[in-house]
Amino acid sequence: MKYPQFAIALALLLPCVVAAAQVVPRGDAASGRKIYVTQGCYQCHGYQGQGSNAGSRLAPGPLPYVAFAYQVRQPRARMPAYTPKNTSDQDLADVYAYLLTIPKARLVAEIPLLDGIPTRGESSK
């Protein structure tokens, strides 16, 4: 396991996660989009939450809310902590609501530029 601390925390939280995952706080996606930008989430995670080498992918299909909130408040790896002082619980709920609105990505087969990448043993030139 690469991040044992995180795994232990998640395990301890699992009952809460299971219960709370069913009850996502009401959030405003439009507000969440704005907060996502003003709080600089996009700098590492991308505007669509697609991730980069500076931050993991967040959407589509974000983590259960409790795990998401835990990561924001007490992050693992390089992510800075966002405390309630600057990012309220309602802000988190709004951002989460925004992440839920990000649509499913297209399939590789639907994107010729990706689908056409030669497989092993082939090369372009």
Added chain:
Amino acid sequence: MADDPREDPRRRRFLQGAAVGGLTAALAPLDAQAQRTAQPARDTPRSAGPVPRNLESSVRAESIAQSRCGGDYMVDVMRGLGIEYFAATPGNTFMGLHESVTNYGMTTQPNLRYLTTMHEEASVAMAHGYAKIEGKPMACAFHATVGLQHASMAIYNAYCDRVPVFMLTGAGIEADKRSSPVEWIHTAVDGPAMVRDYTKWDDTPGNLQGFGESAARAWRFSMTPPYGPTLLAVDTQLQEDEVAGDARLSIPRLPSVRPPSADANTVREIARLLVAAEHPLIHVDRCARTPEGLKLTVELAEALGAPVVDSGNRMGFPWRHPLNQSRRFGDLRAEADVLLALEPGNPFELVTTRNRDGELRRALGDKAKSITLSSAELYPKGNYQNLQRYAGMVDIAVQADAEATLPFLLEEVRRLMPAARSAYDARARAFAATHQQDLDAAKQEAVYGWDASPISMPRLAMELYEVMKNEDWSLLSHHYWQSSWSQRLWAAEKHHQYIGGSGAEGVGYTSPASLGAALANQKHGRLSVAVVGDGDLMFGPGILWTAAHERIPILYVVHNNRAYHQEIMQLQAIANRRQRGVDRAGIGCAITDPNINYAIVAKGLGVYSEGPVENPNDLGPALRRAVAVVRKGEPALIDVVSQGR
């Protein structure tokens, strides 16, 4: 035509003279006294007693016609070293050389071409990029003091990136020849001292023959691994003064450089460990100095069926070779029983990790062997800490050039290899499968944000690849800043197809260095492409004018994330740690208000351009039009409003 100095038969044939005299006459001492006495008298006679202030300095012999000058000899010396280009922003302390390059070097064969830059940093960076493609130095010259100060950061980049650059700066050695207050300001007693910590060697030759020999020495040191920049401070008088007709000057002979390889016993020991290893791992950094180095690395990996992890600082291993496992370093290192690191830039990081409490520990197993094969330790310097933290957990540290050692290592590995290769072949097949898994995973990840605006990095990478993949292309910027999507999805296999980054992470490298590399690619008909950060470009946008003026074909794609993006992320982290919020993190980091229109900037500097491109569907057509321009021999720029990474 009688007024044309180029028609003067007595003028400027040092190289021919050397040829006639034969190289056996090399290093003949200059008759300095003859040179001095042959000069027309030009010093103002001085009276006894205090010198009036208005006579403290004597002017240089500006009104006297010459038939042979020091600058021409210097041109011939550079030609003798195989130097083709001389990049410079003009400066009064090397005007004698400047004039010789333009009126002699550029008008006679073999041609030495002056490249006009708009910042000394650009001159060095162009030479930096050029050398990584061409495998030899370009000359660049700086005004004394202020010009060298401008060049300084780029020199540090080249030093850390282990790249040869042949540098010259003016010097006013004789105090009474400094003819104006400005010349005094532009004089340092020991000019090269400022950059000595990150140049491989420097000298201030005292006469012309001394220049020739020091130039040859500078070239040799520059081209001996570890490669690096060298600097000659050249007296202004020496450049400008006439050379006496009877002065015997020769062009020093240039031997081929033979980099040091590891000794036979060491090679045998490494080969034995590799062949016996169950889980060997090869890490390549600035290993392949030449295409041959790349070929040898591939042959070694294939002989062993060993996985290879590439640092990304050079074209260290073909990106789509089945044994390329660059995404799996952590896992492979954990199980490796032998790690061979070829020219590692940071051996400490390769062999050391931290536990949960932040304590350092050995990254490899207790019985595993780590081997570094590196020329860097053959030329250590203090002060600047580019050698990184001491790697005490390396088991065998070999001070030798990796590329020079590879033929012997490969031969020994093949000699020791058992006839039954099935285990090695099975290992290679397993890694081929994981390589394919990594490619499939990259394709799966690339779909996220594919249609987004600002444009995503995988979309940018693949739209770009689409317009260049059928050309003999060359990517001249580091893939890291675009989350390495090109490395993950493209098929680079040739040495010139990728050259890494700056070396010292000094911003402002990519735009000029890629142009120097494009110049080297031009003669081979390659398509040169650089993805440059908006912050990088704004350090020296004048390079676009140089691209247009010198007609160097290159496609610049501006990764316009409207920020010094690395810094904005770090500032956010610090602001959050202090619980002050990130809303002011853009101050000092964001490049907005107003947004810069790089297409207009480029147009103003004479470069074909389009943008800002915000809709991902517009990107492919824009890139195709730009490639058509580049194919005609011109530079082009596409401004792409992009995601951060």
